[in-house]
Amino acid sequence: MNKALRRGKNEVFYYKDNEEIKGIHADLGGDMSGIRGDVSGIYGDLDMCKITDEERKAGILIKDLVID
Numbered sequence: 001m002n003k004a005l006r007r008g009k010n011e012v013f014y015y016k017d018n019e020e021i022k023g024i025h026a027d028l029g030g031d032m033s034g035i036r037g038d039v040s041g042i043y044g045d046l047d048m049c050k051i052t053d054e055e056r057k058a059g060i061l062i063k064d065l066v067i068d
Contacts, residue, residue: 001055003067004048012041024063042066 013022024042042062049065 002050003065005042005044005065006067007041
């Protein structure tokens with residue numbers, strides 16, 4: 001698996017228990033077609049991440065795909 005997604009210039013944040021938390025949500029993962037939450041600051045081509053079938057079965061966190 002490769003890091004191939006990028007963060008936009010906009011600050012990325014999410015809400016947990018009514019608190020704004022800066023950064024990528026640590027619990028984002030799963031089937032991207034069912035993604036929930038604000039990921040407006042993340043962009044890129046998931047195919048460039050070269051995710052293996054084994055990695056998909058194990059589960060992937062979005063934060064692990066983002067180039068720092």
